[in-house]
Amino acid sequence: xxxxxxxxxxxxxxxxxxxxxxxxxxxxxxxxxxxxxxxxxxxxxxxxxxxxxxxxxxxxxxxxxxxxxxxxxxxxxxxxxxxxxxxxxxxxxxxxxxxxxxxxxxxxxxxxxxxxxxxxxxxxxxxxxxxxxxxxxxxxxxxxxxxxxxxxxxxxxxxxxxxxxxxxxxxxxxxxxx
Numbered sequence: 216x217x218x219x220x221x222x223x224x225x226x227x228x229x230x231x232x233x234x235x236x237x238x239x240x241x242x243x244x245x246x247x248x249x250x251x252x253x254x255x256x257x258x259x260x261x262x263x264x265x266x267x268x269x270x271x272x273x274x275x276x277x278x279x280x281x282x283x284x285x286x287x288x289x290x291x292x293x294x295x296x297x298x299x300x301x302x303x304x305x306x307x308x309x310x311x312x313x314x315x316x317x318x319x320x321x322x323x324x325x326x327x328x329x330x331x332x333x334x335x336x337x338x339x340x341x342x343x344x345x346x347x348x349x350x351x352x353x354x355x356x357x358x359x360x361x362x363x364x365x366x367x368x369x370x371x372x373x374x375x376x377x378x379x380x381x382x383x384x385x386x387x388x389x390x391x392x393x
Contacts, residue, residue, distance in 0.1 A: 238374070238375045238376055239374075239375065241372050241373065241374040241379075242261040242262070242263075242372070242373050242374075243261065243263060243297060243298070243370055243371065243372060243373075244259065244260075244261050244297075244298045244302075244306050244370075244371045244372070244373050244378065245259070245260050245261070245263045245275070245295050245296055245297050245298060246258070246259055246260075246295075246296040246298060246306075246309065246316065246332065246335075247260050247263075247275055247277070247287075247293055247294065247295055247296075248287075248293060248294040248295075248296065248316075248322075248329055248330040248331070249286075249287035249288075249290045249292060249293045249294065249329055249330070250290065250324065250328055250329065250330055251286045251287055251289055251290050255316075255317050255322065255330040256283050256286055256287050256316070257283070257287075257309070257316035257317065257330065258277055258281065258283055258284060258287070258316070259306055259309050259310040259316070260275045260276070260277065261373045262274075262275050262276035262352075263275045263295060263297075266356060270358055271358065271359040272344070272356055272357065272358055272359070273295065273339070273341065273356070273357055273359060274354055274355060274356045274357070275295070275355055275357075276349070276352040276353060276354055276355070277352065277353055277355065278351060278352055278353075279348065279351055279352055279353055280351070284353070288343070288346065288355075290328075291342065291343045292327055292328060292329055292340065292341065292342055292343065293329055293340075293341055293343065293355075293357060294325055294327075294329030294330055294331050294338060294339065294340050294341070295337075295338070295339045295340075295341065295357075296331060296332040296335035296337075296338050297335055297336040297337040297338070297370065298332075298335065298336065298370070298371040299334070299335070299336050299365075299367055299369050299370060299371055300369045300370065300371050300380035300381075301334075301369070302320075302332075302371055303371055303378045304319075305319055305320055306371060306378060307378065317330070320332055320334075321333040321334065325338065325340045325361055325363075326340065326361050327340040327342075327360055327361055328340075329341075331363065334365065334367075335363075335365065336364075336365050336367060336368065336369075336370055337362065337363065337364050337365065338362070338363045339359050339361065339362050339363075340359070340360050340361040340362075341357030341358055341359050341360060342357060342358050342360055343355060343356070343357055344356050344357060344358045369381070
């Protein structure tokens, strides 16, 4: 009995340290969307990453307990809206459980039927090609079918539990630069 309680205490300490450590890794912020039954639904995520260029694949990781993702996944199609610094207030509101994730933003259905923000830094429509259980989350892989890119380049960044804009003035050199 004591061993079980001790193991759970250690797992909680490791989970806290793990969350803190990965919180030191800045990420972008995106609204993943779908239209199950014709109604817009969405999730705020910071787990977005590219997977492949050929074919164009990306992934994100919704919680396995997400009721919103349980509805969205049935469409087998989703949109990814990369958020700008100007979306900070929206992201704060929309990241709360039960929030109306389309309140206060302009959106339209993309060519493939996914809800896309009209002012996202980038908006991509994807077909779901794989979904893998991984701990308390899903790893969802989508094939990009449509892309829209904004000329604006002021991203919303998530770092140590807070939202920020990117400070582009501190760049040492561009990737591939000398």
